[in-house]
Amino acid sequence: MPEAAGRPEKPIHMTQPKMQHAAIDQYDAERRKGVRRTVKILVVIAAAFFLVSFVQIVLMK
Amino acid sequence: MSHAATHDHHDDHHGAPKSFFQRWFMSTNHKDIGTLYLVFALVMFFIGGSFAMLIRAELFTPGMQLMQPYFFNQLTTMHALVMIFGAIMPAFVGLGNWMIPLMVGAPDMALPRMNNLSFWILPFAFTLMLSTLFMAGGGPAGGWTMYPPLSLQSDSLAYVVFAVHLMGISSIMGAINIIATILNMRAPGMELLKMPVFVWSWLITAFLLIAVMPVLAGAVTMLLTDKYFGTNFFNPGGGGDPVLYQHIFWFFGHPEVYIMILPAFGIISEIIPTFARKPIFGYKAMVFAIASIAFLSFIVWAHHMFAVGLPMGAEIFFMYATMLIAVPTGVKVFNWVSTMWGGSMTFETPMLFAIAFVILFTIGGFSGLMLALVPADFQYHDTYFVVAHFHYVLVTGALFAIIAATYYWLPKWSGRMYSEFWAKMHFWNSVIWVNVLFFPQHFLGLAGMPRRIPDYNVAFANFNMISSIGGFLFGASQLIFLGVLIHGVWFSKKKATDRVWEGAKGLEWTVPSPAPHHTFDVPPVIHDDELAHGHVND
Amino acid sequence: MTSGGIRRSFTAWAALALALFGGVAQADPHPYQLNMQRGASTWSQVPYDLNNISLGVCVVIGILVFGAMFIAMFRFRKSRGAVAEKWSHNTMLEIVWTTIPVIILIVLAYLATGGITSWSDTTGSQMTVKVTGYQWKWRYDYVDYLGKPISKVGFMSKLDTQSDQTRQLGSGMDPYAVKVGDENTYLLNVDKPLVVPVDTKIRFVITGADVIHSWWVPALGWKLDAIPGIINAAWTNIKEPGTYRGQCAELCGQDHGFMPIVVVAKSKPDFAKWLAEQEAQSAAPAAAPAAASTAAAPAAEQTATAPATAK
């Protein structure tokens, strides 16, 4: 994607809110999938640490 | 992607909902939510600050003049909780919200509705917590560390625990959002090692948050069940162990202090190159240093517990681990200085605060190193020396970085230039009075004044009075800040350019000032030379 | 300037000079005290030296780093026509400023480790005292001395009456008026001090009765938490007879600031005499049992001994 030709002098990277290009749709879908996966992993990590704080008590007894 | 950039009639509120309620209460826009966070942090800063003024007023001279000791303890406890969880952390989240999508070329945060929720939890959490001050038994008075058994004597424990749970949930959701955004929403071409250091610092901080906020939640939950449900986690009468709480608390607590400084490192690493007009020295080393500090922060917690009577081996281990942190921290300081060396510097207000940060944070780091030496800490621990240490790293560290960031990005947010004259007034007043306020506290601690006491022997009178005077004037100086902000947001006639600062680099400066409601709806085309670290291979 | 003003500013400067160079000439804490005290025990020199050495190291590094910064700020200003250079990397430099700190840290760690080791060694003590923290006073129980168990010498030690009255909100009393001899003892005096012998390795066993407290006498060089359910041990060996004052150093509730610690170190003969008196007192039928209920120690015992005085 880098090095697109004909870039304007002063870049304003915005456009109409509606996205029509199939490429962008696909890029967007991938992003969404990635976000879902990341969130799942992170929630598991958070839950694990919460439990660990209790396990620590039991272990150190 | 040639359709990026044809639209030039954006107004400030392009696409923003019309009604006030819809815009601010139901917002899913990262900029509006960022603003909410920042405004909330500012309000909390003044509330926490007013507690500090009362504390310094009581400590102005020996003898009790203004309040009962128990109320004094409520003030110190609330001051810390409000400043840490209400001012510093939300301010960084606000800056992250505003700037991370702009810096990586994302249209918004990855999870905009969760973003709204993580903010709107906070006002409720703090209303709950602050309301305890008006209850019959008073607010929490056992210190922000909430050590049992003392904290179990408080009538307001349940309120505070619930408030801490809410803050924790808010922080975890915020952190998940930030990581998801950084890992998935970057514009094509924005590789990880081309990201601004601020984004890196937030990525790492967010991992710290996800790891330790649940641990804090666990610790305070155990306090709650000990008090109300007959468990004996920490109750020695029932076979529990009060020291165990401290281990769990500081397993959260030490990473927590880095949660409050790593984003500050990121901010300073953005500002210094801009005003030195020279790329940051050792980009990769900077990122690596942040990561190693974050890692080490998990294995140093017991340096807060050197005086609880740990086994000798543990004291030695935690001392060595703590001292190790000084190495990556030193690298960061050296790199900032080297960034300035050979630059072409100007000294606008953000740069002034950044320079003050480097010097004064380093002084806090020095006292940190001294505190790490166990035998010396036997003397320093729980004295004003520690108070001086953490205020140097938190006020002249974290807070100064937040102020620097505010001046740095305010023109991008509001589209107007703030008054440089009054901002400099704010800077010079802050930097002078903050030292009058906190430097003498080193002496007080060395001479033997414990922390968290409402009254003291007359030998400590001189430096306490000096410190209080510094405190009042530092507090007053922040009213200048408020004035500069109000003027710079609504009244200033001077329009900001898109790039704002001559030496500024990065995607956030390629969008108009003020940044329109929606940016990068379509991913931008990234040109390495417009990034601050686009060509980095060191 | 009025003569009073001159006198005051002279005293202030003298105090400052003393604080910087004298240190030992007056009791600690003293006005304008700038540094940690050297202390009065065989071990208290350790934290004092570490404090001074590490402070020295920090000052030197600070001068170098901040010096470089100020030079940069002066030389590389745009207003002086400085043009930004392009480099952003220097391997040699980076290696140097990683290694040198590591070496310095190793030296400091070595010194500190020695200090921890000697502090942790509570063996070979000639006397044992049990210290218990209460909300908001201390209890001292003498356990043994020179190999002989001591029975029934133990007492509560709490803030002296004069400080206690003065510190009440709106008391209208002057903290500067709370004195023993020349020394201001506001909030640093107790009704009954802990009395110990000099030149004796004393083992303290420290615990808490309700919440966590911390027993701290700066002249001894350390503090140690008094934790309910846990017994901590530490030792001291005081070199000079004298009165050493400290305070509770762990937040323990509303009167945390008002539970000082006073240790009176006596020569060995004086101490033996004192101990004998105490034993006789507690043996006498009229005297209150030492192990009496903690909260309500009999008033007779509380007022029997005069407040601690210097030496």
Ligand code: HEM
């Ligand atoms: C060179 C790096 C640092 C070292 C070696 C260090 C070391 C220490 C040590 C040993 C203590 C415990 C002192 C005691 O209670 O006796 C301490 C306390 C503290 N430090 Fe640091 N520190 C460092 C940096 C920081 C930073 C960056 C922050 C936050 C931005 C911070 C915040 C605090 C706070 C809040 C406390 C007091 C906590 C409490 O007891 O309430 N420190 N530090």
Ligand SMILES: [Cu+2]
């Ligand atoms: Cu720490």
Ligand SMILES: [Cu+2]
């Ligand atoms: Cu206490």
